[in-house]
Amino acid sequence: MSERPEHVSRTARGEPVTLLEAVAEALYEEMERDPDVVLLGEDIGAYGGAFKVTRGFLDRFGDRRVIDTPISEGGFTGAAAGAAHMGLRPVVEMQFMDFVSPAYDVLTNYIATSAYRGAGPLPLVVRGPVGGGNRGGPFHSQNVEMAFFHTPGLKIVYPSTPRDAKGLLKAAIRDDGPVIFEEHKGLYRAPGLREVLPDEDYVVPLGVARTAREGTDVTVVTYGAMVHRTLEAAQRLADDDGISLDVVDLRTLLPMDDEAIAASVRRTGRILVVHEDTRTGGIAGEVAMRVNELAFEWLDAPILRVTALDAPVPYAGPLEDHFLPSVDDIVEAARYLARY
Amino acid sequence: MEVTTEALVEALLRAQALEAELATLRPEGLPEPLRGPLPVTPGVQAALAARRGTEFDDVLCLRRASPAAALSLGVSAAALAHEAAGTREAAAQGRSPGGVPSVPGGGLLPAVDPPGTMMEVMAGVALAFRLRNEPRVALLVDDVDDAASGYWHEGLNLAGVQRVPLVVVMDGGRRHALTAAVPRLSVRAPAYGVRAVTVEGDDPRMVLRAVTEAVERARGGDGTQLVEVVPGVEHDPVDRLARLEPGLAQRVTELRRIAADEARAAADEARRAAPAGADAARRSPWSPDTLLPPPWSPPEPLEKSS
Secondary structure (H helix, E strand, C coil): CCCCCHHHCCHHHCCCECHHHHHHHHHHHHHHHCCCEEEEECCCCCCCCCCCCCCCHHHHHCCCCEEECCCCHHHHHHHHHHHHHCCCEEEEECCCHHHHHHHHHHHHHHHCCHHHHCCCCCCCEEEEEECCCCCCHHHCCCCCHHHHHCCCCCEEECCCCHHHHHHHHHHHHHCCCCEEEEEEHHHHCCHHHCECCCCCCCCCCCCCCEEEECCCCEEEEECCCHHHHHHHHHHHHHHHCCCCEEEEECCEEECCCHHHHHHHHHHHCCEEEEEEEECCCCHHHHHHHHHHHHHHHHCCCCCEEEEECCCCCCCCHHHHHHHCCCHHHHHHHHHHHHCC | CCCCHHHHHHHHHHHHHHHHHHHHHCCCCCCHHHHCCCCCCHHHHHHHHCCCCCCCCCEEEECCCCCHHHHHCCCCHHHHHHHHHCECCCCCCCCCCCCCCCEHHHCECCCCCCCCHHHHHHHHHHHHHHHCCCCCCEEEEEEHHHHHCHHHHHHHHHHHHHCCCEEEEEECCCCHHHCCCCCCHHHHHHHHCCEEEEEECCCHHHHHHHHHHHHHHHHCCCCCEEEEEECCCCCCCHHHHHHCCCCHHHHHHHHHHHHHHHHHHHHHHHHHCCECCHHHHCECCCCCCCECCCCCCCCCCCCCCC
16 A cells, blocks of 8 residues: 555644645545545546645555546546446546536536436535636636536535535535535645644534634625635724624535524624625625525615626736735725624 | 347337327427427337346436336336326426436436436446446447537547446437438547447347447447447338247237237326325425425514514
């Protein structure tokens, strides 16, 4: 048996891990735990993946469980569905989640409908890097959640911390239904996010939000990389204005933790939704409707949102900086709400 | 297992009779072109149906919702009628027009409509067999039209690269002349590393032999196989087959009556059965034990605490 790769050994040594290493540890440990877990994706074997998440996996698990595929996202996602029918638990890596679009057909028409059609559950995960801020331009920076959010049967997970990334990915792999798992590439190696994880098998349940910061004045519902910009904004507002933000990290977008959102709004009476995805048809609209249904009587201000522009992700630095929600944007929006 | 000519004829007649009855069960309101029987080359129907009792561990998928594959696996005519009518008894309970009850672990996978999807999925089924060193084969009977889709080619390419035990029977049906954009697939297949043969679709014996040999090659480690079935001149091969065996022509009348009785009884049973109700529609695709809220229900009373 080959030696365990260094990037999946840190927790065992008591060292802090990055979000990327947390993802790798989850995959590695699930493959050791369950021989039915197999990986499919482009360059994930010999090359170790575009971001090196699966570096060394081929040596440990062999080419029958770490499968380099042709560049055909539709083809290998559909094949993962067939393998899942036969009892395997495939984890499909999209090199960049922008390229999940060729698999949209099989994900929405076949995989998402399988259990409902009576064709059996399909336990599979489609995971990969998302998000901007890396000057990747229109084809290497997208957030894809809303392309799938409207599809009954799919679950969508988007962690913001290493601890959640590992626990949620393990939960996703063990889930009996299809899960889309988004990993923000700007968080992959962010040194400030390194944390020591429990050296034990743990999962974070799907569909449960967490309170990233407790507060009393304004609820901010967010996820992914925007959690950290919101926490930065919260600290600035507390220091400069004495405004207290209650930050809800959704973690799982679908199914959404309605009660966590409503409970926070019932405490604060104000809500701001922050997402990196583009504005129209973004998750803010759905959150607003659910707050309307569940906590309308508690609202003391309009529901507001801070989002990316309704445009493709631009390539040049100054353009992308203007495109993405900034800490300043969140501070101004929360301040407006607090004073409404 | 040796398949007699009489068994072929019987299988073909059962599939044809049932297909005609199932067409009458499809829901009112379905556009007329989708209501009638879908043409699958009789040779393919008979060959598949005649596989009954041979390889139950293999997994079949028939792109067109012909009952032949299901009958070949011992699924009852009544079960197929319930699926077509969308009754409470159906496995899909009226939630999908898949046409066959799903028994993915037991040999049959219902197809979906987007062309080419099932090539991808069945490549994955075969991939699972290869990864586990199981001596099983995935058999996809696909419509020749699907070969114009990119997904079909992606699936075949993946199957060829991974040398999975997949047999693809491409059925030219009666529409080959209308699909001139699809050249002979058996000529293209070797470019994917896939061995291919062409067979005349009106001769069930030839189709049966070609499919059987392809299945055994795939099972033996020879990778993905393609059988291209091209339509012949005969619409219905029953009479020709019947002439091949002494006394069989006289049996055909009786077999046809038995098949028609079976199909009619199955359809009648489905007509008498209760239709699937609202609870079937409301079953959550995330959690089958949970019912979704109806399109309208009054909101829970909201109460502000302060």
